[in-house]
Amino acid sequence: MAEPARIDARGPRFAASITAVLLLVGTLLSLLGVSPGPESSLDRATDPGFLLILVVALLFVWGVASPRTAPWGVLYRKVVQPRLAPPTEFEDPRPPRFAQGVGLFVTAVGLILHLAGVPWALPIAAAMAFVAAFLNAVFGLCLGCQLYLVLQRAGIVGRRGPASA
Numbered sequence: 001m002a003e004p005a006r007i008d009a010r011g012p013r014f015a016a017s018i019t020a021v022l023l024l025v026g027t028l029l030s031l032l033g034v035s036p037g038p039e040s041s042l043d044r045a046t047d048p049g050f051l052l053i054l055v056v057a058l059l060f061v062w063g064v065a066s067p068r069t070a071p072w073g074v075l076y077r078k079v080v081q082p083r084l085a086p087p088t089e090f091e092d093p094r095p096p097r098f099a100q101g102v103g104l105f106v107t108a109v110g111l112i113l114h115l116a117g118v119p120w121a122l123p124i125a126a127a128m129a130f131v132a133a134f135l136n137a138v139f140g141l142c143l144g145c146q147l148y149l150v151l152q153r154a155g156i157v158g159r160r161g162p163a164s165a
Contacts, residue, residue: 006090012099013082013137015063015072019056019103020133026052027126030114044115053107053126067097093132094158099136099144103129 030049044050081087110125118120135141151157 004095007093008087009089009091011073011076012096013140014076016136017071018134020130020137022056023126023130025132027123027130030123030126041115049122050114054111057104057107057111061099063100095145095148098148099142102144
């Protein structure tokens with residue numbers, strides 16, 4: 001069996017750093033947009049917090065569909081990585097890709113519930129995604145990667161071979 005591809009472990013942390021900043025701003029904007037009165041779906045869809053979290057969700061889609069071309073990965077490989085010492089830690093790309101899917105799921109649920117008029121859905125979902133991105137960026141703790149490993153041990157995902165995060 002062929003060895004799975006390996007990526008520089010610093011790349012996903014770099015992407016998580018940018019994502020955490022975007023999610024923090026999106027969380028704050030979505031908190032400012034929460035109003036007690038009735039709003040139309042159009043009002044909710046043009047809320048700045050909604051629009052920023054929508055952009056983040058689309059970036060998650062990109063990260064799942066084509067991780068090699070996702071903006072933060074390209075920025076890391078072309079601009080940041082050449083300025084760093086050669087990587088000493090490598091990781092399987094499957095857990096970070098799965099983590100992008102988890103981020104997409106959490107933000108998509110928040111976006112859909114926000115459009116449906118559920119109060120606080122968007123800031124809560126954005127804050128949850130922010131916490132996960134922050135933990136990865138600052139401490140290297142990728143919650144989505146850990147979930148991948150649990151699901152892999154249960155035989156649900158990643159049957160190609162063992163992954164490590």
